[in-house]
Amino acid sequence: MAFDDLLEANRAFADAFSLKGFDGIAKAGVAVVTCMDSRIDPLGMLGLKPGDAKIFRNPGGRVNEPALEALVLAVHLLNVNRIVVIPHTKCAMAAQTEDELHAKINELTGTDSTWQRFHVVDDQRKALRTDLMKVRSHPLIGERAEVGGFIYDVDTGLLNPLD
Template structure:
């Protein structure tokens, strides 16, 4: 059985063709030119480069559901700190986040209710206490000897665009 739909990716490939026709980033180094790494949510309302007035090449962006620090995020930060010029790390949670609407079991229930998919037991990282989750993630990174960078915790308001440092 194929996962391809009749439309497939044609609209996105057409968008890429428009993007590539004016592409201006050839030769941009792979290091974070501004020394920044951002861990934030996969929410499509968040544009990490724009919210920080950064541009292509300035930062490493790592996205997870809820902007949580996962083992893969830590791996990315170790590489970023030791090879890619990262010396500042922002962990950014945001208002009205779906991952703050319940715990892992409640999010799994919502997924099952939405389309019947069973993901109970999966580590999703959901938490109704965003402040505690952000504190935990920032503390986790600050305690990691392999992540030697300045680390801050922030809250982004999706309705105003304002980013506030909380840790």
């Protein structure tokens, strides 16, 4: 079956499960917006553990409408007072244009994909500055949380602050 390995791993996880009764707030007061890239361990790279932070992941680690929704809820209901936005080096969303990505998907699927927007990033630093401003100027977040932007280096594991 397609999911047997995952269900077996879940049973092992459940045998050692230690988060029973956890209230779901961010114990360290942190919310992270980052990319869905599997090279990123959002908790590990910040020295956090399960229960410390709220994590929102999407292609490119962008602050889009769903991310803003999550951040507003996190700030008001889940103990978040620090928000970090963390795109990363070697991101597929920053490595090609929207047209190139559509051409690739069209070729792989044999279907026109131009109706689906992929929100590629042509300048990561500029996009990160824009995303930080979205969070800082949001009327439901504003000064309720400190906001920082970093670019994660997938080759070194280091966070580089936006200058």
